[in-house]
Amino acid sequence: xxxxxxxxxxxxxxxxxxxxxxxxxxxxxxxxxxxxxxxxxxxxxxxxxxxxxxxxxxxxxxxxxxxxxxxxxxxxxxxxxxxxxxxxxxxxxxxxxxxxxxxxxxxxxxxxxxxxxxxxxxxxxxxxxxxxxxxxxxxxxxxxxxxxxxxxxxxxxxxxxxxxxxxxxxxxxxxxxxxxxxxxxxxxxxxxxxxxxxxxxxxxxxxxxxxxxxxxxxxxxxxxxxxxxxxxxxxxxxxxxxxxxxxxxxxxxxxxxxxxxxxxxxxxxxxxxxxxxxxxxxxxxxxxxxxxxxxxxxxxxx
Numbered sequence: 001x002x003x004x005x006x007x008x009x010x011x012x013x014x015x016x017x018x019x020x021x022x023x024x025x026x027x028x029x030x031x032x033x034x035x036x037x038x039x040x041x042x043x044x045x046x047x048x049x050x051x052x053x054x055x056x057x058x059x060x061x062x063x064x065x066x067x068x069x070x071x072x073x074x075x076x077x078x079x080x081x082x083x084x085x086x087x088x089x090x091x092x093x094x095x096x097x098x099x100x101x102x103x104x105x106x107x108x109x110x111x112x113x114x115x116x117x118x119x120x121x122x123x124x125x126x127x128x129x130x131x132x133x134x135x136x137x138x139x140x141x142x143x144x145x146x147x148x149x150x151x152x153x154x155x156x157x158x159x160x161x162x163x164x165x166x167x168x169x170x171x172x173x174x175x176x177x178x179x180x181x182x183x184x185x186x187x188x189x190x191x192x193x194x195x196x197x198x199x200x201x202x203x204x205x206x207x208x209x210x211x212x213x214x215x216x217x218x219x220x221x222x223x224x225x226x227x228x229x230x231x232x233x234x235x236x237x238x239x240x241x242x243x244x245x246x247x248x249x250x251x252x253x254x255x256x257x258x259x260x261x262x263x264x265x266x267x268x269x270x271x272x273x274x275x276x277x278x279x280x281x282x283x284x285x286x287x288x289x290x291x292x293x294x295x296x297x298x299x300x301x302x
Contacts, residue, residue: 017198022049030128036212073262150200157197161188165208165225170233177217186295194219236287250278
């Protein structure tokens, strides 16, 4: 399969944040990877997949598994998670189907393998189904990421003309997509994502990864770059940069991370990642306006 191709197949492999997930239709029925997820398709082969997801169609609601264990998390709308004899069982419901589940996913505790069941009477007619349809894609990669020295951040990810990765961190409404449109005009700059990035430590350094979970500007790229700076976004009368020091940077990173609050052990891992990240990478307060921003960050090696 050609990387980034929008194809229908009975199997494919995704790589997001350096994590490889193989999706296989167990009954041979076609499955789909829509844009922008399709930008993160990679050829099959080495390295071994971090997770294998089998997919099957079932005729109706009656064939979907019913939870037998305690509720772990309830989103209040789209999905619920249950502890099912040590496995994680996810039920996804929709008002389109009278609030009934139309898809389930069961994973081992470490999420290295799992199975997605799709109700045949709820499948789209225009194209084959996407088994990891939101929010399952983000749930799965988030769980895998937590065990691999990484964190997903609310951030604009930029690679400058010298190949340095810069994460501009901010809550929803902080101006990430606005700033992304300004950086698009900077010579040689590339946007990895205008809303959510993955930061991981491996191969002896911190890496900034693009993700398909993009923002209003719809900017994303399946690429990575060495992380050289973290910038907390502020809208100011004039563009400015001020160094940020101290433990507050780690706390603010954690506040802008996608966290499994219902899982204390995973939350502790994410807090540790944010603390090590803030202690290892230069951190700045980055002020910008709706029409102007600095496209240089001091301290980056040429």
